[in-house]
Amino acid sequence: MSDSQPRAIPTALVSAFRGAFGGKPSGVWSAPGRVNLIGEHTDYNHGLCLPLAIPRRAWVAAAPRADRRLRIVSRQVPGERTIALDGLLEGNRGGWAAYAVGVLWALEQAGHEVGGLDVVVDGRVPIGSGLSSSAALECAVAVAAVDLFGLDGYDGEEGRRALAQICVRAENDVAGAPTGGMDQSAALLARADEALLLDFDGAPADTAPVHVPFDLSAHGLALLVMNTRAEHSLDDGQYGNRREECRAAVAELGVPSLRAVQPGDLDRVLPRLASEVLRRRVRHVVSEIERVTQTVDALEREDFAALTGLFDASHASMRDDFEISCPELDTAVETARAFGALAARMTGGGFGGSAIAIVPASLVERVSQAVTTAFADHRFREPELFPVTADGPARRDR
Known part of the structure; x- marks a missing residue:
């Protein structure tokens, strides 16, 4: 505990x-x-x-x-x-x-x-x-x-x-x-x-x-959570809008789900969508699923350096194609990377919330201070930053 x-x-x-x-x-x-x-x-x-x-x-x-x-x-x-x-x-x-x-x-x-x-x-x-x-x-x-x-x-x-x-x-x-x-x-x-x-x-x-x-600690690394305090809510309509857009794309493409679209199919499939917005949404989902597979492969090989490009691409996709990031999340990610984070990206449903960074354990304090300073410079709310480890499931405690 x-x-x-x-x-x-x-x-x-x-x-x-x-x-x-x-x-x-x-x-x-x-x-x-x-x-x-x-x-x-x-x-x-x-x-x-x-x-x-x-x-x-x-x-x-x-x-x-x-x-x-x-x-x-x-x-x-x-x-x-x-x-x-x-x-x-x-x-x-x-x-x-x-x-x-x-x-x-x-x-x-x-x-x-x-x-x-x-x-x-x-x-x-x-x-x-x-x-x-x-x-x-x-x-x-x-x-x-x-x-x-x-x-x-x-x-x-x-x-x-x-x-x-x-x-x-x-x-x-x-x-x-x-x-x-x-x-x-x-x-x-x-x-x-x-x-x-x-x-x-x-x-x-x-x-x-x-x-x-x-187990990042075994490799001299830490997972840093950066709660931007830019509050989000999953029942405010924005999350639901993205889900409806994905459902609309599935209907236009005539596929059972976006999982059925492979990364190599995108150049052929995306022109079939009438809306540029839906093209971006599909591109994010399909490429993000592939990035999950690549991340698992990197973790199993203990190739943490490979996470740099995967996290960078994931955050850019959420910012540009799925449009669920915000200035606070972008600032946290960019600052963490600039001050030594191996990899960083927003996490969760978006429109606020938290970003994460994989950081050398010796640099956690430096990265945390840099993000806090950047938020003050932008006149954002003060962020909450804390390292976490992978924990166990729901349980009875007493």
């Missing part, structure tokens, strides 16, 4: 639960945020992506209720929310709390008997950072619900893949964020010191992840 996630959190959550609800929780569970090394907006295009879990986690203390209500309190957001499971899609879905109550709803839709919960959340994944605070909350609630309601079918890797799809449905149908499943899979399937190669071509329950070694 990293210094940013002190061992005192479960104990403090138990005390907070007593203060909020007057009783003792049945347990404490947590799920990690994630960094995506490469492969943005590829999951819903049946492509590949390469995320890893990070030590910053969402923690929940929970106990079952006798009725069908979720009562939830956050240590980061003032106030208590109470949401009824019945009529959820027709009524008030609860804002940020929708990510939690949606999991109960999705479990019920999958045929399970669930009831209400009292929940206290301590979310240590920065909100709006592009590090998947929402999926961390969903997955922490999901593993808690599985334990508390004694639900079968979610043990082992295959069961965790099924639980990830429960959380995806919660986010899509209740929270209203049209995400593709990478974040939930990372939170539930990750392993320490490994990245997770996910293939979304086919039924999720049939596609096992591939665990790729990712």
